[in-house]
Amino acid sequence: MIHPTAIVDAGAQVGEGTRVWHFAHICAGARIGKGCSFGQNVFVGNDVLIGDNVKVQNNVSVYDAVTLESDVFCGPSMVFTNVYNPRSAVMRKNEYRRTLVRQGATLGANCTIVCGVTIGRYAFVGAGAVVQKDVPDFALMVGVPAKQIGWMSRHGERLNLPVKPPSGADLGYAQCPATHEVYRLDSRTGRLELTDITAPAGTF
Incomplete structure (x- = not known):
């Protein structure tokens, strides 16, 4: 299901049962699995791989060099990055750092994932946290910068x-x-x- 206001560029691979809601934009190179949901005002770049049953809530941009495995949840207005030290006047498209979010992980509302990290399987990043380093499987992360305070089940x-x-x-x-x-x-x-x-x- 693609809402009439959404843009899905020719060439994008979108799996069966995936829903693309109001004003979302899926770029041509994106590869998206089955049963996903992309909320209002979501952007998905070209060099992006997304598994099955991924939920991306409103106002999230999934930039190039980001991979989301199956069952990942991206909360409203959370942020991905792909350049570690951006400058408007310096071209750094060849310096993207890849970000991997493993199966079942949750990224809470308004959290920020600094590029180049791996978020482990079923990890839980709390609302507003800023992740700057790899996160273990099942870890519960909160704060700025994010620190592990416990563990979460599947x-x-x-x-x-x-x-x-x-x-x-x-x-x-x-x-x-x-x-x-x-x-x-x-x-x-x-x-x-x-x-x-x-x-x-x-x-x-």
């Missing part, structure tokens, strides 16, 4: 785990209160992973 629920397990603890476990999935935090690697453990609600 379902978008905060997990009862510290950013790092206490000294001497090899592993930490937490359970999503909505889905009851169990997550394991490894203090040696600092990584959070979804386990295949099946446990009743409230076990962890």
Whole structure:
């Protein structure tokens, strides 16, 4: 579904079931998957790859050198960049730094993603945060500059785990209160992973 006020340039690849709303502009080189939604006044550049079921809310510009994997959520008026040190009088189109947003990540309203970073799978960037470095999978990031304050489940629920397990603890476990999935935090690697453990609600 493409709204009559939207512009989708010839050559753009737009998957089945994707909706492009009022005054949006999709450039010719964009490659977009199935079941996506682009809100009012969204811009998508030429060198952009977007997976399936991505939601880009109003007033977001997805500039060249940005990749959004499937199930990414971009909140209203959040900002991508692609040049680290822009000057109006200096041409830097050959200096774009690529930004990758991995599957299932959420970018909150009015946050800013400084170019050249990777946002991990199912990470959650809070409203208004400014991300300047790579974000781990499942990390909850807030502030300016953004700092990790916790972990989020795939379902978008905060997990009862510290950013790092206490000294001497090899592993930490937490359970999503909505889905009851169990997550394991490894203090040696600092990584959070979804386990295949099946446990009743409230076990962890």
